Amino acid sequence: MLSCNSSLIAIAAEFTGKFAPYQSICISPAQQGVYIVSTDKGNVACLAYDPSGETDETICLLPTTELIKAARGIKTAERTLRIEGNQATVTTARKTTSETKEISISRSMVDFPDLATPLNKAIQRWDTTENNAITAGRYNINYIQDAIKSLSSINSSVTLHSFDGGPLRIQESSGNIVVLVMPQTAEPIPDIPSWLRSYAAS
The missing domain is CATH 3.10.150 (DNA Polymerase III; Chain A, domain 2)
Structure with a gap:
């Protein structure tokens, strides 16, 4: 199970590469919270930390157009990504309402490079x-x-x-x-x- 600020995933997706092992976003547990990391062959790297995030495993997530569109941050609401198995749920919480969107995800089978x-x-x-x-x-x-x-x-x-x-x-x-x-x-x-x-x- 994973839960984190979805906007950090959308930003990290901007810095992935086209080929393995650089195609994925690596989400891993921190002492408190989660790390979110991506790189394009080491030429550029995005490293984020969500202190309120939670995960019980390291996930190498392959970003898809549908996932990134749903996860992208907006200034009028907070968005949270939850992953269980191969299913993701993005919740958009506004002041008075909230909505959820379910998306199937894919994981990379290749180890993330050592940054x-x-x-x-x-x-x-x-x-x-x-x-x-x-x-x-x-x-x-x-x-x-x-x-x-x-x-x-x-x-x-x-x-x-x-x-x-x-x-x-x-x-x-x-x-x-x-x-x-x-x-x-x-x-x-x-x-x-x-x-x-x-x-x-x-």
Whole structure:
């Protein structure tokens, strides 16, 4: 059984690849809540944390058009995704009403790639880089556009931070969702979320 904020699934779906093992969204248990992770061949990675989410297993979910359309976040309501077996239910809760939609899902039979190890190295670098460091890099503009467009569905502002030779970190203000775009003036660098450290150490 799995339950989580469906909008995080819809955002993660923007950063999956076309071929295995990058086609799926990996949803795994955290110490409290769930991790939601996707990547396109390591060129870009989306990592989210839902502190209110629950799961008793790791699921590699193959995103479908129907699922993503139902799961996509809207600013006037909260949407929750529940998965039992191969059946998903998306509940849209508004102030006075709620509605549910049932969708069949597919799971990937291929193990999700290891993101924790390279992420842990990136975090070590962030920890040793001065907070006022100014770095430059060349990034795929399509990934950056996708990241900003996706995160704008839940917030109107993001923080961007990069370091020499490493990923551009695009972080939504709650700290619960981060997009890393692999390989420009000083801004305060947000703290690395504790759940991201936990995932990297898992």
